[in-house]
Amino acid sequence: MSTSPSDAGLQAERTGLAWSRTSLGVAANAVLLAVRELTHDGPGPSLVLAGSAAALAVVVAVYGRRRSARINRSPLPVPLAAGRAVPLLGAAVTALALITGVVLALR
Incomplete structure (x- = not known):
């Protein structure tokens, strides 16, 4: 897949936006869980x-910034593909979503 001249350099921006959306979603999950816990039953597990979730949001945001900066370098670094961090963070976000669903279903 080739990129048009008008698309040059936008990969880093799209990557940064994707990481920002992910960290914002995880942070929103943390806030909603905390608000629900504090307003319904008082502090609990x-x-x-x-x-x-809040810590994971920070990790995702920091890694996303580092990843975007790496892709934005010229010439592109070799290897360009992400290592173990992306699958680990993806698994952590997925686990957070599943655990949050279970916690909300049990209450």
């Missing part, structure tokens, strides 16, 4: 999940 779900606050640990909310704190973990």
Whole structure:
């Protein structure tokens, strides 16, 4: 797949936006869990999940910035493909979504 001249350099911007959306979604998950926990039953074990989600949001945001900066370099670094971090972060976000669903279903 070739890129048009008007598309040159936008890969890093799209990558950064994707990481930003992911970290924002995880942060929103953390806030909603914390608000729900504090307003319904008072502090409880779900606050640990909310704190973990907040920490994950920070990790995703920091890694996303580093990844975008790496892709934005000229010449492109070799290897360009991400290592283990992307699958690990993807698995962590997926696990957070599943655990949040279970926590919300049990309450």
